[in-house]
Amino acid sequence: MREIGGYIELETFRGRMLHEEATKLNCGRNALAYLCEAKKIEKLYLPYFLCSSVPDVCEKLGVPFEFYHVDETFMPQFPQKLGENEWLYIVNYYGQLSNETLKRWKDQYGRIIVDNAQSYFQLPVEGVDTLYTCRKFFGVADGAFLYTDVRLERELQQDESFERMHFLLGRYERSANEFYAEYAANNKLFAGEPVKMMSKLTQNLLHGVDYEFVRARRSQNFAVLQEQFGSANQLTLAIPEGAFMYPLWIKNGAAVRKKLQAEKIYIPTLWPNVLRQLPENAIEYQLAANILPLPIDQRYGVKTMQYIVEKIKNEM
Known part of the structure; x- marks a missing residue:
């Protein structure tokens, strides 16, 4: 039998979910x-x-x-x-x-x-x-x-x-x-x-997610970083809708990642298993080691992107 009364649980959100039909x-x-x-x-x-x-x-x-x-x-x-x-x-x-x-x-x-x-x-x-x-x-x-x-x-x-x-x-x-x-x-x-x-x-x-806000914020942040790093980035990038992260590929990416940790800017090494499985001269090794996946998600705005740019340029 369904419970009636008692304390109220987490609110039920009624917005439309992206990929609802999947x-x-x-x-x-x-x-x-x-x-x-x-x-x-x-x-x-x-x-x-x-x-x-x-x-x-x-x-x-x-x-x-x-x-x-x-x-x-x-x-x-x-x-x-x-x-x-x-x-x-x-x-x-x-x-x-x-x-x-x-x-x-x-x-x-x-x-x-x-x-x-x-x-x-x-x-x-x-x-x-x-x-x-x-x-x-x-x-x-x-x-x-x-x-x-x-x-x-x-x-x-x-x-x-x-x-x-x-x-x-x-x-x-x-x-x-x-x-x-x-x-x-x-x-x-x-x-x-x-x-x-x-x-x-x-x-x-x-x-409960505001998908249009998330999409716009991520795309905007990606565009800001692309404007600042596009000429230095070894990747030629399109700006995706609602981007995941900004992949900055620089020669000393692994070293810059370590230095940024001291600034409390945490840049992950995606798929560290690749570094264990492949030799250093493999393209996949270089992609895993030296791409900095920079955070551009909906928590952040242009000011945070500018702060990230400043810190990275000081270390490049």
């Missing part, structure tokens, strides 16, 4: 697991420049995989043909692969999976299996979206998020350092989580 799952890696099971994928081709969670999913499911290279424009270097039930996994790094480019890959190879974890506001190409993760863009503990034309034949349990929210609530009122260990533990948690439907709590929070 399949709502508990995390990005399980969006891939969902696809592998539903489409009976027999082999995947993955880029070397990739988070270790993706090959981990393949190993967990017993799906064979091989790696391929990308170039300095993030374009896949994959000249071969796909075999039957083989799929090409394409990562849309920093939202730099346009839908026109992705459609060409779809037309050429047919069976592709697009990872839009870094391009939340880029809608999928029609007929292309596309996945999104929520934690990279919003203050939620979990959540992913998957566009696909198949459904699993089994019923999925719905996830619950209330026990994962402490580090987010703490970060809202205090410093990130105090709750970083909890944040890192939450990231590791999903390695052992089965495929589940997105929790009611995460869906509710996503219904």
Whole structure:
């Protein structure tokens, strides 16, 4: 029987959620697991420049995989043909692969999976299996979206998020350092989580997001940094809608990253596993080591961008 009365819980938000029509799952890696099971994928081709969670999913499911290279424009270097039930996994790094480019890959190879974890506001190409993760863009503990034309034949349990929210609530009122260990533990948690439907709590929070504000703020911040760093950046960049981060590739990026920590400007090394797996002369090693993914999210405005520019130029 439904409870009536008692204390009031978290408010229910009623705005429209971006990707409302997609399949709502508990995390990005399980969006891939969902696809592998539903489409009976027999082999995947993955880029070397990739988070270790993706090959981990393949190993967990017993799906064979091989790696391929990308170039300095993030374009896949994959000249071969796909075999039957083989799929090409394409990562849309920093939202730099346009839908026109992705459609060409779809037309050429047919069976592709697009990872839009870094391009939340880029809608999928029609007929292309596309996945999104929520934690990279919003203050939620979990959540992913998957566009696909198949459904699993089994019923999925719905996830619950209330026990994962402490580090987010703490970060809202205090410093990130105090709750970083909890944040890192939450990231590791999903390695052992089965495929589940997105929790009611995460869906509710996503219904409360002002998506147009987030899109505009991220795009504006990206444009400010591009104006300041465009001539020094070894990457030629387009300005994506609602950008993820600003990727600044400079020769001494790894050294600058360390110096910025002393200024309490925390620039992540995305996919440090690449540094362990590949030699220094590999393009993917250089991308992982020396690209500074600068924060441009909705928490910040032009003044913060100018502050970041000043600090980085002092260290370049």
